Every structure is written in C-alpha cells, then in structure tokens.
Amino acid sequence: MRTLWAQLGSIMGSLMFLSAMLKSFPPFSLISDYLRVYTNRLTSRLSPYVRISISEYSGDRQAFSAIQTYLSDNSSRRANRLKGNFLRNTQNPLVLTMDDDEEISDAFHGINIWWVSVVKSHEMFLNLTFPKCHRDLITSQYLNHVIEEGKAIAARKRKIKLYTNLPGRGSILLTSTEWRDVLFEHPASFDTLALHPEKKEEIVKDLVKFKNGKDYYAKMGKPWKRGYLLYGPPGTGKSTMIAAMANFLNYDIYDLELTSVKNNMMLRKLLIGIERKSIIVIEDIDCSLNLTEKRKEKKKKEKKKPEEEDQDDDNCKVTLSGLLNFIDGIWSALGGERIIVFTTNYLDKLDPALIRRGRMDKHIELSYCCYEGFKVLAKNYLDVESHHLFGRIEGLLKETEMTPADVAENLMPKSMEEDNESCLKRLIEALEMAKEARSGKKKKEDEDEGNRQGQEI
Ligand SMILES: Nc1ncnc2c1ncn2[C@@H]1O[C@H](COP(=O)(O)OP(=O)(O)OP(=O)(O)O)[C@@H](O)[C@H]1O
Ligand SMILES: [Mg+2]
Numbered sequence: 047m048r049t050l051w052a053q054l055g056s057i058m059g060s061l062m063f064l065s066a067m068l069k070s071f072p073p074f075s076l077i078s079d080y081l082r083v084y085t086n087r088l089t090s091r092l093s094p095y096v097r098i099s100i101s102e103y104s105g106d107r108q109a110f111s112a113i114q115t116y117l118s119d120n121s122s123r124r125a126n127r128l129k130g131n132f133l134r135n136t137q138n139p140l141v142l143t144m145d146d147d148e149e150i151s152d153a154f155h156g157i158n159i160w161w162v163s164v165v166k167s168h169e170m171f172l173n174l175t176f177p178k179c180h181r182d183l184i185t186s187q188y189l190n191h192v193i194e195e196g197k198a199i200a201a202r203k204r205k206i207k208l209y210t211n212l213p214g215r216g217s218i219l220l221t222s223t224e225w226r227d228v229l230f231e232h233p234a235s236f237d238t239l240a241l242h243p244e245k246k247e248e249i250v251k252d253l254v255k256f257k258n259g260k261d262y263y264a265k266m267g268k269p270w271k272r273g274y275l276l277y278g279p280p281g282t283g284k285s286t287m288i289a290a291m292a293n294f295l296n297y298d299i300y301d302l303e304l305t306s307v308k309n310n311m312m313l314r315k316l317l318i319g320i321e322r323k324s325i326i327v328i329e330d331i332d333c334s335l336n337l338t339e340k341r342k343e344k345k346k347k348e349k350k351k352p353e354e355e356d357q358d359d360d361n362c363k364v365t366l367s368g369l370l371n372f373i374d375g376i377w378s379a380l381g382g383e384r385i386i387v388f389t390t391n392y393l394d395k396l397d398p399a400l401i402r403r404g405r406m407d408k409h410i411e412l413s414y415c416c417y418e419g420f421k422v423l424a425k426n427y428l429d430v431e432s433h434h435l436f437g438r439i440e441g442l443l444k445e446t447e448m449t450p451a452d453v454a455e456n457l458m459p460k461s462m463e464e465d466n467e468s469c470l471k472r473l474i475e476a477l478e479m480a481k482e483a484r485s486g487k488k489k490k491e492d493e494d495e496g497n498r499q500g501q502e503i
Pocket of ligand 2: 284285286329389
C-alpha cells in the first residue's frame with residue numbers, strides 16, 4: 047500500500063515541480079497557484095495516511111528531545127543510515143541518531159508508523175506518517191507513549207557527573223570560579239555500605255520519599271529540597287555514603303569547596319549553575335567555618351571599624367549568613383529536587399544556626415564498625431558470609447572502637463594467595479591491639495583522675 051502511495055506521491059511531486067516551474071514565468075503564475083493548491087488538496091483527499099510534522103521549535107522542547115531520544119534508541123537498531131555524535135567525558139562517547147531524511151518504522155498496537163527526520167532552513171522537523179483511520183489512537187495515545195518512553199530511556203542512560211568548583215578559565219588571580227565536571231564512577235551502594243541494617247533502611251526510605259515527593263512538597267508549599275548532616279570520626283563512611291546516595295538516586299554531585307569561594311556573590315553564581323536532580327556537598331563544614339572564624343580573628347587584630355567589617359564580609363569571603371541564604375533563600379528559589387549534604391568530624395564545633403532542624407532535616411551519625419557492618423565488609427572484601435572466627439570478631443568489635451575504614455583495610459587480602467582465614471586473623475590481631483591500647487588509655491586516665499583528686503584533698 048505504502049509503495050503504491052509512494053508512486054502516486056511521486057506523480058503529485060512532479061505536478062508540484064511543474065507548478066514551481068510555471069511560477070517563474072509571470073504569465074503562468076495564476077495557473078501555477080491553482081496547480082499547487084489543487085495538487086495539495088488532491089493529495090490529502092486521496093492519501094490514506096496522515097502526516098504530522100513536529101518542529102524543534104514547536105513549544106515543548108523537552109517533549110521534542112524525548113521523541114528524539116526514543117527515535118535514536120529505535121533507529122540505532124533499525125535505520126541503515128545513522129549520524130554519529132561524540133560526547134565528552136563518557137565511557138561510550140559515540141551516540142547514534144537517525145540521519146536526515148532517513149526513515150524508520152515503528153509499530154503501536156499493530157499499527158505501522160513511519161518517522162523521518164528532516165532539516166529545512168536550519169530547523170529540524172520530525173515527521174510521522176500513519177494510516178488515517180488510526181488518527182485518534184496515534185494522536186491521543188501513541189505520541190504520549192513515545193514521549194514517556196523517550197524520557198524513561200533518557201533517565202536510564204543518564205550518567206552521573208561529579209562537579210567541582212575550580213578557578214574560572216583564564217582567571218590568573220583566581221577571582222572567579224566555575225563548575226567543571228567529570229564522569230562519576232564510584233561503585234558505592236547501600237548494599238556495600240557497612241552500616242546497621244535498620245539505619246540503612248531508614249535512610250533509603252527517606253531518600254525514596256524525597257525522590258517521589260514532588261507532589262507532597264508542592265502540597266505543603268515547601269521547596270523540594272532536603273538537607274542531611276553526616277557526622278562521625280574519619281573513616282566511618284561519610285563520603286562513601288554520599289556516593290551511595292548519588293548512585294541510588296541517580297543524581298549528580300556538586301562538590302562545593304567552600305574555602306576556595308571568595309565571597310557570597312561568587313557563591314551565588316555557583317549555586318545558580320546547579321541543575322536539578324543534584325546532591326550539593328560541603329565536606330568538613332567545620333573547617334570551612336573555621337576559616338571564616340580565622341578571618342574574623344585576623345580582622346579583630348587589624349581593629350577595623352564595624353562598617354568596614356561588614357563591607358569586607360560582602361566582598362572578601364563567604365559568610366555564614368551567605369551560606370544560610372543559600373540553604374533557605376536563594377537555594378529554595380532555584381527549582382527543586384536538590385539535596386544538600388554537610389559532613390563533619392566534629393558536630394559540637396558547628397554553629398547551631400547552621401544545623402538547626404529545618405535547615406538540616408536529617409542528622410545521620412556514622413560511627414565505629416558494628417558487627418552488622420563488619421559482615422557487609424566481609425562479604426564485600428572476602429565474599430564470605432559466615433566463618434567460625436566471626437563470633438570472636440563480634441565480641442572484639444563490642445569492646446573496641448575501630449572504624450569501617452580500618453576494618454576494611456585489615457580484611458583486604460594482601461596477595462592473590464592469601465586466604466580468608468588469614469585475613470580474618472589479621473583483623474582479630476588488630477582488634478586485640480586496639481582493645482589493649484584502649485584499656486591502657488583508660489587505666490592511665492583513671493590514674494590521672496586519682497592523682498588529681500588526691501592533690502585536691
Ligand atoms: N561505612 C562504610 N562502609 C563501607 N566502606 C567504608 C565505610 N566507612 C569507610 N569505608 C571505607 O573506608 C574508606 C574511607 O571512608 P570515607 O572516605 O567514606 O570516610 P569518611 O567518613 O568520609 O572520612 P573523613 O571524615 O576522613 O572524610 C572508603 O574508601 C571505604 O572503602
Ligand atoms: Mg570524607
């Protein structure tokens with residue numbers, strides 16, 4: 047049928063060509079117009095097909111790119127002529143899309159549909175042709191299906207990126223800063239995180255609620271954002287948890303190095319450049335604020351007048367209020383689906399204003415390795431789920447304070463030949479040493495306390 051129609055189409059095409067030729071001779075221009083109008087009418091009357099032409103400037107740019115994604119996915123499997131584009135910073139940099147004027151076919155509920163990509167005067171059109179009798183189904187259901195499927199394909203193919211703020215290009219004086227991205231390929235997941243299962247489940251549930259919470263936040267009239275404060279000693283998995291969060295949510299990470307942001311204005315500029323579906327991370331927030339404190343002290347020494355100080359605050363550094371504005375003010379106004387994570391080793395060093403509830407919605411403590419955490423690490427590093435030495439390790443973990451980082455280091459085989467038993471024994475040895483050191487320290491503290499009390503008496 048389509049072949050027959052294609053032949054008829056070429057006859058109509060010839061008539062259109064004739065009309066265009068006649069147009070160039072003024073005496074025949076009226077005939078030319080008639081010929082063109084009637085050929086068009088005849089074509090649409092006779093044609094058993096409908097053609098819809100969608101322009102890239104048709105309004106909803108997102109819908110157009112979703113259709114493109116859907117067609118690219120289909121075309122790379124079916125079309126004979128493809129266009130290849132190379133992407134930066136990806137493992138599979140070649141992206142294939144259908145070439146101009148190449149046709150690909152699709153089917154929906156048994157109906158055949160044909161798509162052609164056409165470029166006219168620098169404008170791209172996606173033309174779809176389908177049998178006239180299915181007009182309602184195609185316009186009401188098929189097009190929605192294509193857009194939704196295209197969005198889902200894009201989400202599946204989305205690669206997580208890690209952004210860091212670095213000095214702007216050409217900025218010798220380091221007065222400007224901009225985001226630079228690399229592909230984020232950290233393998234951490236909640237499955238491989240050494241954490242008590244109940245705590246893990248609670249965090250995962252919280253993240254799922256946030257990710258699916260668009261309507262919920264809108265109903266509450268609150269911006270779609272959530273703040274997490276991760277605190278605990280070094281090596282307890284704070285950074286690893288951020289990586290697991292990004293992989294779980296499929297969000298980009300924006301690692302904000304606050305100490306290299308010169309002032310509030312620069313901070314604002316950076317924040318405006320953050321896309322949605324992102325985790326904004328400020329690691330070691332206590333150190334960033336320390337820096338602010340040190341500047342304050344320095345200024346006190348220089349004995350500046352208060353007005354001068356305020357001006358300096360705006361011009362020379364990121365202030366606590368600038369940061370709070372980012373969390374509550376500007377940040378809230380920037381759209382949604384953003385998570386902010388602060389990490390610190392010292393919870394008590396932080397300004398209460400920064401961590402009050404509502405700003406940091408959830409405080410998560412990451413602490414020394416528990417037995418449940420050890421079992422996860424043993425599975426990760428040795429692929430072992432039970433062993434006769436596990437009981438001994440469980441007892442020792444209760445009596446010591448060893449970080450998951452240290453447990454992992456001891457568990458890791460030192461050579462290809464080293465067996466599980468030897469790795470577990472090394473961990474037991476390290477735990478016993480830590481236990482001894484701990485009891486020695488405690489004894490010394492008790493003695494010191496005794497001496498002190500003795501002196502007081
Ligand atoms: N809870 C954990 N689960 C799994 N691995 C962990 C965990 N904690 C630490 N590790 C391991 O130890 C290494 C260091 O952990 P990580 O960098 O996440 O610690 P941190 O809490 O961010 O430390 P710091 O306070 O120094 O930044 C990681 O590469 C990881 O292999
Ligand atoms: Mg860290």
